[in-house]
Amino acid sequence: MKRKRIQYNELNEEIYGPRYWTKSRLIITGIALLVFGFLFNFSLEEKINKWLLATLSTNEACPIVFEKAELSYFLPKINIKKAVILGSCFGQPNNKLPLQDFIIGLHSPSFYPPGIKLHVSLKEGRTNINLYPTISPFSQYIDIENTKIDNKIFAAMSSDNQSVISGMLDIEGTLKFSSGTLEDGKLIITSNDFRLPAQNIKGFEMTLLDLKHLDIRTHFTNKTTMQIDHIEIGRPGSPIELKLKGNLLINPTSFISSQLQLSGPLKLSNFILMNFAFIKLFLPAENTSGTYQVKINGPLGNMGPPQIK
Numbered sequence: 001m002k003r004k005r006i007q008y009n010e011l012n013e014e015i016y017g018p019r020y021w022t023k024s025r026l027i028i029t030g031i032a033l034l035v036f037g038f039l040f041n042f043s044l045e046e047k048i049n050k051w052l053l054a055t056l057s058t059n060e061a062c063p064i065v066f067e068k069a070e071l072s073y074f075l076p077k078i079n080i081k082k083a084v085i086l087g088s089c090f091g092q093p094n095n096k097l098p099l100q101d102f103i104i105g106l107h108s109p110s111f112y113p114p115g116i117k118l119h120v121s122l123k124e125g126r127t128n129i130n131l132y133p134t135i136s137p138f139s140q141y142i143d144i145e146n147t148k149i150d151n152k153i154f155a156a157m158s159s160d161n162q163s164v165i166s167g168m169l170d171i172e173g174t175l176k177f178s179s180g181t182l183e184d185g186k187l188i189i190t191s192n193d194f195r196l197p198a199q200n201i202k203g204f205e206m207t208l209l210d211l212k213h214l215d216i217r218t219h220f221t222n223k224t225t226m227q228i229d230h231i232e233i234g235r236p237g238s239p240i241e242l243k244l245k246g247n248l249l250i251n252p253t254s255f256i257s258s259q260l261q262l263s264g265p266l267k268l269s270n271f272i273l274m275n276f277a278f279i280k281l282f283l284p285a286e287n288t289s290g291t292y293q294v295k296i297n298g299p300l301g302n303m304g305p306p307q308i309k
Helices: 023-041 044-057 151-157 270-275 277-282
Strands: 068-072 077-081 084-086 096-098 101-111 114-124 127-135 140-150 168-178 181-196 199-201 204-206 209-222 225-233 240-249 259-268 291-299
Touching: 044 068, 044 077, 096 151, 140 151, 209 240, 225 259, 240 291, 270 277
Parallel strands: none
Antiparallel strands: 068 077, 077 101, 084 096, 101 114, 114 127, 127 140, 140 168, 168 181, 181 209, 199 204, 209 225, 225 240, 240 259, 259 291
């Protein structure tokens, strides 16, 4: 084929034709190579393991240790394997609380406050805790939904590793934090099979008491006061019937030092008065009716004995 002769003052038409390596293709290819190089030379899961280990295990207030964390990219979540909450979290350094499952996953965007909502799931035996923390630059919320706690969880919180209550607790609520301080929210705790198991109380043996009913409802009235709307234990005809109201005065620097102020009526059945004579040691001698007024005051971490009149 005879080529067209190009004059000295003309340009070859081929230079106006499309080229394969355009600027956009070069940029896209460069980014792709950078991403692939990043993925092959950087283990995100390994970095997350190191960060979680440093964050959870060195938390002096509530240390958590684990074997490893597995990262899932589809519906992003982190599965923390063989997690154990150490007893120092509950003031019992000799105890520990193993968890069957500990999963942190992305739940959805949050519009109020603007941010990201996560789902934290903790399971151990019959206990199933579902927390939905919202991460926002303005404030942090934690929604508690569909949460059931078995009494065995509380065993790690006692010196003899035995729970002082028995039954399943249902918990719902919302908590608001600002700069790490609890300042708003509400909480509902209920149970239909609440019991006090057989136990030794200061040298006195007590058999199991089936109280069935437990209902606790609270809400914040201001940033430093959580109002205890009511604490109800037992129903009419139960061995023990207790109804309390009051406030929890929040200590912003140390929640465990927050002051609890409760008062209300206590009714003891004849069964209790006749079969647990040692209880009379804690009751006013001049009142044998079985109906009393109770006051409970003191910091959460060091509650004094109840005052009974």
